[in-house]
Amino acid sequence: MNTEIIPFSSKYRCYLKSLNEAWLKKYFYVEASDVIQLGNPEKEIIEKGGFIYFAKVGMKVVGVSALMLLEDGVYELSKMAVDENYQGQGIGKKLAIVCIEKANEIFARKVILYSNRKLKRAIRLYEHLGFEEVDLVDQHYDRADIKMELDLHSERHKALSFMTTHYWYR
Numbered sequence: 001m002n003t004e005i006i007p008f009s010s011k012y013r014c015y016l017k018s019l020n021e022a023w024l025k026k027y028f029y030v031e032a033s034d035v036i037q038l039g040n041p042e043k044e045i046i047e048k049g050g051f052i053y054f055a056k057v058g059m060k061v062v063g064v065s066a067l068m069l070l071e072d073g074v075y076e077l078s079k080m081a082v083d084e085n086y087q088g089q090g091i092g093k094k095l096a097i098v099c100i101e102k103a104n105e106i107f108a109r110k111v112i113l114y115s116n117r118k119l120k121r122a123i124r125l126y127e128h129l130g131f132e133e134v135d136l137v138d139q140h141y142d143r144a145d146i147k148m149e150l151d152l153h154s155e156r157h158k159a160l161s162f163m164t165t166h167y168w169y170r
Helices: 010-027 032-039 039-047 093-105 122-126 155-157
Strands: 003-007 051-057 060-071 074-082 111-117 133-135 146-151
Touching: 003 093, 010 032, 010 051, 010 060, 010 074, 032 039, 032 074, 039 051, 039 060, 039 074, 051 093, 060 093, 074 093, 093 111, 093 122, 111 122, 122 146
Parallel strands: 074 111
Antiparallel strands: 003 051, 051 060, 060 074, 111 146, 133 146
16 A cells, blocks of 8 residues: 655645544544644644644545644644554554654654553554653643653664655655
8 A cells, every 4th residue: 555645735634633533532532722723723733833744545635643843842743643444554653753754854852742541552653663651741631641752862763763754755
């Protein structure tokens, strides 16, 4: 299966909302902050210094991820969702790697994320990509019971830098 990762385009903005709402409603609920960000991604993510990527298989958008600026040099890997019919095919990994590579490209210090331990496959993916659990002191979402961080300047991250996507990302 050929997966293409593309940067944000307003013609695909509806997929950011629909894909995220699908998994949120399945496992949790859509929080007020989700409604705001998913409802106006240009203003709430892009204009604030963030990035959004879509995964396409053929002409179908099957996944999405965002890299949201939190503070100077610190970004959040967020709004990542893959259509249930396409899960388990490495699409989430590709989306996460694109976000990590973008963070490296713009000289970010670290990437953080908030998740929930019941999303076991997601947590394993994040660990595989080099994220480590840190104290959850600034909980962004009611559903979050774990915060993870990727220090982009650490030796561990440099050792994992073999994960390049340039051969499939354009």
